[in-house]
Amino acid sequence: MLYQQLINGLMLGASYSLVAIGYTLIFGVLNLLYFAHGEVFMIGAFVGLYMVTLGGANIYVALLGAMLASALVGVIAVYISVRPVSKDHPLAPLISTIGLTIVIQNLAIYIFGGQQVAFPDTISDTLYHIGPITISSVQIFILTVAVVLMALLWLFIERTKMGRAIRATAENHETAALLGVDVNRVVLMTFIIGSGIAGIAGVLDGIKNSGISPFMGIGAAVKGLIVMLLGGLGNVFGAMVAGLLLGMIEILTSAYIGTTQRDFFSFAILILILLYKPTGLFGTRTTEQR
Amino acid sequence: MREIVTSGVCLAIEGLTKRFGGFYALNDLSMEVAQGAIHGLIGPNGAGKTTFFNLLTGVLPPDSGKIVFEGEVVDDTRPSKRTVRGIARTFQNIRLFPHLTVLESVMIGEHCRVFPSVWKAFGKAVFQLPFHEAAEERQMRATALELLEFLGLADKHDHKASDLPYGEQRKLEMARALATQPKLLLLDEPAAGMNPHETEELDDIITRIRDRGTTVILVEHDMRLVMGICDRVTVINFGTKIADGPPEQIQNDPVVIEAYLGEDVEL
Amino acid sequence: MLDSLFDGYTRSLLIFAGINVISAYSFYLPYKTGQVSLGQAGFMAVGAYASAVMTQKFGMPFAASLVVAGVIAGVVGVAVGFPALRIKGVYLLLLTLGFSEIIGVIALSWGYIGGAQGFPNISFNPFSLDYVTGLVIVLIFFFARLERSSLIAGLAGALFAHQATYLDSSTFGIMVSVEILMFVIVGGGSTYWGPFVGAVVLNAIPEILRSLHDWLELVPVSWTNYYPMNRIYDFLHSFLDFENAKRLIAFGLILIVMMIIKPDGLVTRDSLRHALRPLQFWRWKVRRA
Numbered sequence: 001m002l003y004q005q006l007i008n009g010l011m012l013g014a015s016y017s018l019v020a021i022g023y024t025l026i027f028g029v030l031n032l033l034y035f036a037h038g039e040v041f042m043i044g045a046f047v048g049l050y051m052v053t054l055g056g057a058n059i060y061v062a063l064l065g066a067m068l069a070s071a072l073v074g075v076i077a078v079y080i081s082v083r084p085v086s087k088d089h090p091l092a093p094l095i096s097t098i099g100l101t102i103v104i105q106n107l108a109i110y111i112f113g114g115q116q117v118a119f120p121d122t123i124s125d126t127l128y129h130i131g132p133i134t135i136s137s138v139q140i141f142i143l144t145v146a147v148v149l150m151a152l153l154w155l156f157i158e159r160t161k162m163g164r165a166i167r168a169t170a171e172n173h174e175t176a177a178l179l180g181v182d183v184n185r186v187v188l189m190t191f192i193i194g195s196g197i198a199g200i201a202g203v204l205d206g207i208k209n210s211g212i213s214p215f216m217g218i219g220a221a222v223k224g225l226i227v228m229l230l231g232g233l234g235n236v237f238g239a240m241v242a243g244l245l246l247g248m249i250e251i252l253t254s255a256y257i258g259t260t261q262r263d264f265f266s267f268a269i270l271i272l273i274l275l276y277k278p279t280g281l282f283g284t285r286t287t288e289q290r
Numbered sequence: 291m292r293e294i295v296t297s298g299v300c301l302a303i304e305g306l307t308k309r310f311g312g313f314y315a316l317n318d319l320s321m322e323v324a325q326g327a328i329h330g331l332i333g334p335n336g337a338g339k340t341t342f343f344n345l346l347t348g349v350l351p352p353d354s355g356k357i358v359f360e361g362e363v364v365d366d367t368r369p370s371k372r373t374v375r376g377i378a379r380t381f382q383n384i385r386l387f388p389h390l391t392v393l394e395s396v397m398i399g400e401h402c403r404v405f406p407s408v409w410k411a412f413g414k415a416v417f418q419l420p421f422h423e424a425a426e427e428r429q430m431r432a433t434a435l436e437l438l439e440f441l442g443l444a445d446k447h448d449h450k451a452s453d454l455p456y457g458e459q460r461k462l463e464m465a466r467a468l469a470t471q472p473k474l475l476l477l478d479e480p481a482a483g484m485n486p487h488e489t490e491e492l493d494d495i496i497t498r499i500r501d502r503g504t505t506v507i508l509v510e511h512d513m514r515l516v517m518g519i520c521d522r523v524t525v526i527n528f529g530t531k532i533a534d535g536p537p538e539q540i541q542n543d544p545v546v547i548e549a550y551l552g553e554d555v556e557l
Numbered sequence: 558m559l560d561s562l563f564d565g566y567t568r569s570l571l572i573f574a575g576i577n578v579i580s581a582y583s584f585y586l587p588y589k590t591g592q593v594s595l596g597q598a599g600f601m602a603v604g605a606y607a608s609a610v611m612t613q614k615f616g617m618p619f620a621a622s623l624v625v626a627g628v629i630a631g632v633v634g635v636a637v638g639f640p641a642l643r644i645k646g647v648y649l650l651l652l653t654l655g656f657s658e659i660i661g662v663i664a665l666s667w668g669y670i671g672g673a674q675g676f677p678n679i680s681f682n683p684f685s686l687d688y689v690t691g692l693v694i695v696l697i698f699f700f701a702r703l704e705r706s707s708l709i710a711g712l713a714g715a716l717f718a719h720q721a722t723y724l725d726s727s728t729f730g731i732m733v734s735v736e737i738l739m740f741v742i743v744g745g746g747s748t749y750w751g752p753f754v755g756a757v758v759l760n761a762i763p764e765i766l767r768s769l770h771d772w773l774e775l776v777p778v779s780w781t782n783y784y785p786m787n788r789i790y791d792f793l794h795s796f797l798d799f800e801n802a803k804r805l806i807a808f809g810l811i812l813i814v815m816m817i818i819k820p821d822g823l824v825t826r827d828s829l830r831h832a833l834r835p836l837q838f839w840r841w842k843v844r845r846a
Contacts, residue, residue, distance in 0.1 A: 089821065096813045177373075222731060225654070274644060
């Protein structure tokens with residue numbers, strides 16, 4: 001039973017991690033709480049859904065399409081709500097991206113309707129029994145995609161020029177700019193990567209819950225924020241681990257304490273971390289001071 | 291006179307002015323820096339030296355005046371473009387990337403020479419095999435290690451930048467700036483907080499940087515260092531130039547001596 | 558008193574606008590000392606539920622419950638504010654957000670105040686407009702002396718409860734806090750007129766879009782029979798259609814454009830000076846330092 005719950009926790013946590021990665025990347029390079037990230041996640045889910053239902057695509061093509069569409073939303077976000085907005089007003093980018101959140105969410109309601117839509121079964125559901133654990137092929141698929149994605153991102157961040165530039169910009173964007181790092185370019189790339197991953201997370205979430213709605217973004221955004229903080233602001237590795245951790249905590253509380261208390265615990269963790277360990281579990285990687 | 295006449299003018303400043311409210315941080319400053327020179331820029335605290343660097347690197351826009359670098363007027367608004375042009379700097383209060391390793395920090399400096407645009411990067415990722423990236427990385431790594439060797443930091447290349455002792459952090463800043471392959475290097479008080487032995491070493495490093503063909507502008511309070519290695523010294527006070535000439539002449543200039551009255555500095 | 562001046566629709570518009578002004582000031586108080594809160598909706602929820610419980614479960618009159626609601630929200634504010642003192646910037650933003658979400662979870666899970674079913678049938682207060690007007694006037698003129706932002710948010714919440722007559726855990730979600738923040742930023746945080754103007758304008762925009770649609774109906778049909786007027790008419794007609802999603806899209810776009818062209822907000826010292834210039838002819842010669 002416990003193992004079973006841990007698997008469920010990993011499943012939930014994987015999508016938290018994927019959303020939080022984008023958050024923490026973007027927070028790192030811009031020191032911006034990018035609220036629209038949850039909506040990007042939602043757009044990814046819808047693009048995936050329509051590629052499967054209308055386009056008849058298989059799930060891998062749908063994942064790729066969702067990733068590209070979400071990345072495009074990220075690019076649009078940069079060009080309309082980040083670049084033109086003055087950096088001298090600390091809250092201006094926050095408000096403009098909130099405006100974008102409102103626009104995207106209501107566009108989605110307008111286009112897709114305000115109801116929950118069922119996500120089609122694209123993977124044949126077989127159950128595997130490994131010792132005491134029962135795991136379905138859907139679960140294996142979701143976990144595999146999430147793990148592969150995180151591993152690739154990890155390699156990208158640690159081993160490539162762009163990844164290094166992103167890390168340097170997160171630590172001190174002024175100094176990075178003075179060393180010739182084109183910060184605008186890094187910010188754009190960060191949005192593309194973060195948004196693409198969030199789009200895939202949206203599809204995975206749709207598969208897992210077998211339903212999506214235009215309102216799924218806000219919840220994901222708030223959980224993403226908690227995970228980002230838990231892992232340490234700007235710390236990509238931290239976001240990965242913290243997402244899995246929060247997923248397990250939530251599943252365990254809802255299994256052994258109660259479903260309504262689940263969110264209470266998440267927010268209690270948020271507040272405790274803020275008060276006693278604001279650098280998160282793995283340390284911050286930004287210039288933001290407490 | 292140790293005037294370098296073999297080469298032309300690296301940097302020419304004409305009537306540079308910067309106001310903050312009613313306060314003139316720089317007022318109609320004009321000067322020339324010869325190619326391949328070590329040019330000292332001194333002045334009492336608050337004379338406008340830091341503002342000067344900020345204008346040169348594009349962090350702040352000037353209110354009026356021209357910056358001519360290598361014969362071209364520099365008016366890019368983004369600091370990273372200035373770096374690409376060949377102007378690099380170090381900071382008075384050290385600004386490292388604490389969680390990057392020494393080697394990575396230096397490699398960041400090389401980015402402006404090898405970095406493709408986002409769209410090109412995607413093109414590369416899609417159309418070229420991954421070993422191209424790997425080869426480029428190897429090349430960058432080798433260059434970075436060479437630079438670290440040059441500054442005597444090679445054996446610490448895998449340390450975290452924040453773990454280095456103070457003097458080596460200063461050297462790392464220089465290595466990082468040199469990695470951008472600058473034609474002009476701005477050093478902002480590199481000797482601050484260094485012991486006499488380290489300062490001596492610094493003397494040697496700056497000379498060797500010049501010998502690599504990089505023009506150096508040195509802002510420094512340590513007059514022994516300035517007078518010892520600079521080919522020419524400009525003195526500013528309250529944002530205006532009050533003297534300009536070879537070190538021997540500056541040391542005996544009554545205007546300069548007066549400007550420094552009350553400051554604990556030995557000219 | 559004031560209620561008789563307006564018809565029901567206008568009255569409720571004014572009341573909700575007034576509640577928004579009050580909540581905007583509750584955000585503005587800590588904001589002007591540099592603390593940005595995303596938890597004002599949480600304090601509103603505390604006030605709203607407190608007042609609802611007082612009137613419905615204990616039979617308290619509205620005026621008294623309003624005071625109690627304010628005090629309870631104020632006390633909660635002290636409890637939250639104390640640890641929040643050592644926190645700044647984005648961390649405070651997250652802390653207040655977390656607080657407000659916790660209030661939401663409590664509202665959802667506590668059966669006594671309705672839980673998931675919500676708190677229905679709260680007595681309607683027919684004099685809300687008087688209360689709201691009075692409070693707004695007090696806030697504008699005695700603003701500098703006020704201390705407890707959570708108390709003010711609690712009052713706004715209590716007024717809301719007795720106007721909407723129904724509460725549930727989603728009434729004061731994160732978007733409410735976000736809206737409150739937007740009132741102040743859009744209005745302008747540098748003067749104390751900003752929150753007022755911001756709340757009024759942002760409340761008015763959806764109404765203006767709606768009335769533009771109504772006015773469009775007044776265009777004579779003969780004008781719109783031919784190209785290109787027919788196309789323009791059709792576009793405007795569908796764009797301004799009274800549909801929530803579309804109006805909110807326009808609203809979001811306005812916010813983005815606003816942040817690009819006027820990130821200081823609508824009301825700044827300069828714009829105030831321009832607006833008041835005719836009244837200050839004796840100061841024309843005075844230049845800005």
